[in-house]
Amino acid sequence: xxxxxxxxxxxxxxxxxxxxxxxxxxxxxxxxxxxxxxxxxxxxxxxxxxxxxxxxxxxxxxxxxxxxxxxxxxxxxxxxxxxxxxxxxxxxxxxxxxxxxxxxxxxxxxxxxxxxxxxxxxxxxxxxxxxxxxxxxxxxxxxxxxxxxxxxxxxxxxxxxxxxxxxxxxxxxxxxxxxxxxxxxxxxxxxxxxxxxxxxxxxxxxxxxxxxxxxxxxxxxxxxxxxxxxxxxxxxxxxxxxxxxxxxxxxxxxxxxxxxxxxxxxxxxxxxxxxxxxxxxxxxxxxxxxxxxxxxxxxxxxxxxxxxxxxxxxxxxxxxxxxxxxxxxxxxxxxxxxxxxxxxxxxxxxxxxxxxxxxxxxxxxxxxxxxxxxxxxxxxxxxxxxxxxxxxx
Amino acid sequence: xxxxxxxxxxxxxxxxxxxxxxxxxxxxxxxxxxxxxxxxxxxxxxxxxxxxxxxxxxxxxxxxxxxxxxxxxxxxxxxxxxxxxxxxxxxxxxxxxxxxxxxxxxxxxxxxxxxxxxxxxxxxxxxxxxxxxxxxxxxxxxxxxxxxxxxxxxxxxxxxxxxxxxxxxxxxxxxxxxxxxxxxxxxxxxxxxxxxxxxxxxxxxxxxxxxxxxxxxxxxxxxxxxxxxxxxxxxxxxxxxxxxxxxxxxxxxxxxxxxxxxxxx
Numbered sequence: 001x002x003x004x005x006x007x008x009x010x011x012x013x014x015x016x017x018x019x020x021x022x023x024x025x026x027x028x029x030x031x032x033x034x035x036x037x038x039x040x041x042x043x044x045x046x047x048x049x050x051x052x053x054x055x056x057x058x059x060x061x062x063x064x065x066x067x068x069x070x071x072x073x074x075x076x077x078x079x080x081x082x083x084x085x086x087x088x089x090x091x092x093x094x095x096x097x098x099x100x101x102x103x104x105x106x107x108x109x110x111x112x113x114x115x116x117x118x119x120x121x122x123x124x125x126x127x128x129x130x131x132x133x134x135x136x137x138x139x140x141x142x143x144x145x146x147x148x149x150x151x152x153x154x155x156x157x158x159x160x161x162x163x164x165x166x167x168x169x170x171x172x173x174x175x176x177x178x179x180x181x182x183x184x185x186x187x188x189x190x191x192x193x194x195x196x197x198x199x200x201x202x203x204x205x206x207x208x209x210x211x212x213x214x215x216x217x218x219x220x221x222x223x224x225x226x227x228x229x230x231x232x233x234x235x236x237x238x239x240x241x242x243x244x245x246x247x248x249x250x251x252x253x254x255x256x257x258x259x260x261x262x263x264x265x266x267x268x269x270x271x272x273x274x275x276x277x278x279x280x281x282x283x284x285x286x287x288x289x290x291x292x293x294x295x296x297x298x299x300x301x302x303x304x305x306x307x308x309x310x311x312x313x314x315x316x317x318x319x320x321x322x323x324x325x326x327x328x329x330x331x332x333x334x335x336x337x338x339x340x341x342x343x344x345x346x347x348x349x350x351x352x353x354x355x356x357x358x359x360x361x362x363x364x365x366x367x368x369x370x371x372x373x374x375x376x377x378x379x380x381x382x383x384x385x386x387x388x389x390x391x392x393x
Numbered sequence: 394x395x396x397x398x399x400x401x402x403x404x405x406x407x408x409x410x411x412x413x414x415x416x417x418x419x420x421x422x423x424x425x426x427x428x429x430x431x432x433x434x435x436x437x438x439x440x441x442x443x444x445x446x447x448x449x450x451x452x453x454x455x456x457x458x459x460x461x462x463x464x465x466x467x468x469x470x471x472x473x474x475x476x477x478x479x480x481x482x483x484x485x486x487x488x489x490x491x492x493x494x495x496x497x498x499x500x501x502x503x504x505x506x507x508x509x510x511x512x513x514x515x516x517x518x519x520x521x522x523x524x525x526x527x528x529x530x531x532x533x534x535x536x537x538x539x540x541x542x543x544x545x546x547x548x549x550x551x552x553x554x555x556x557x558x559x560x561x562x563x564x565x566x567x568x569x570x571x572x573x574x575x576x577x578x579x580x581x582x583x584x585x586x587x588x589x590x591x592x593x594x595x596x597x598x599x600x601x602x603x604x605x606x607x608x609x610x611x612x613x614x615x616x617x618x619x620x621x622x623x624x625x626x627x628x629x630x631x632x633x634x635x636x637x638x639x640x641x642x643x644x645x646x647x648x649x650x651x652x653x654x655x656x657x658x
Binding site for chain 2: 206262263265266271277279282338
């Protein structure tokens, strides 16, 4: 296969590769500009924790945008639920093991309420969730009116946003390195390579075309190297944080659902052509309820992660998160037209935006410039997306 | 089963939309392994009749028999479950999904279940989709191609492949050759012939009389919600076209005698 043909065959993936390359470029540029401070274990650890709640929202938002809707209410919903969690722990003296499931269920119910307005009452999602934005903003101020900022004392709860997975004291092969994190990283690489080779083998036995072997190997090496690099950096600080573990679990679960299950297939079918989906026996209403319900659930999780990260619930928690999540999804290649958008690349989108914030903060750039840079990155990403999409079709 | 029993028999189907009588008592019979052309001017009732058969409309009056058994169709899914497949004019494809996903849209095969989640058996679906394309001699390089990257003719082929995927008893095609290039039209017509050769029973709605002429065994002409002709397709194409047009515009009517008392009543 000539290089030209190879590239042509890969057109589908160029969008995605472009995003990975852009991310690596951002990391390299900031690392050089900050004389290595950006890539330091401490900074990357903090960056990942600070991005966790937006990443979780971006995962849910991806599916919402895939089915051609939008959810503006998620930020203040997350803030409100974080405050309710704090109140439940501090004033109602509920156990943390009761509080967390309760908050998650409340989030899912809030999402189903949105879905009711959208799917049942046929209110455009923009309007329905704008109402949610107003309502939850008010509710957040209402629940925190008597208390102001609520300090959370529960150590288990706070560990979710600030804690790290434990290391095994007995194993201390490399001093100052978090061995458990390293082991997890090595396992992740092994699983990744095994999975890729296995799926390639199956594809070949079924006589379908596969990526040319050289590109396949490059892909394996690059992604393995990135995982190894991140693992090494994280292991050098305090290891893998619980927030990272939660985000990874959410991303893996949602990726699996989106790509491997009937439910996921139906979500993308509804996004691609709702009328066709309905004619083929897929309930658009059911899918809408499911997607908004999951969005509410993830909003609750984001609220928990954030309040636990701050060890407190504030009166302004959640301000603007919905827009950050939407931006992350678009940077990650989700299409406004619906039907297109992958979960892992939305995580990448969140990481790109988080890296920009972190890097520009380290460089002590003014907030005004930071906003303008982010605007350019968002616009650039979408222009790139539209341009590559046109070429392929 | 008795081969003489028609696959589809519709008797005296009536359907009104407010004051408009879209169907005024239409009879239709489709035999096993027969291709039936359904023609008529705009608003003659072709699509309405087929929407009744595919479960999208519930008729005000009349009976439907599938292989001799009376059925009351409630919705398109119900119709599909008993083997009535419709290829819609706008194809009802999800362009963002690949060929396999579209062939199995809404009927994905599941390898195992995790709680409420069905895990798809992707490879078996891909193989089955490939087998269907091969069987219908459809020229699509890969079942993993997104539908948005296919040509109009290839998309029509995917929609037809879907209709044949689940042991359908009857396949209804709504204007399968509209908006296609000449080359693509001939491929679609080849596909119809191939399906017939494999034993399918097909109803084709078409504006293009030459298409009906070239693939149909029999044709029904509707005019203003009534059947005005029901006859085998035979003879010379020019003569055929001239005769059919006479029926379509109302210059001739084989069932005028039967219709008048009904109108009077």
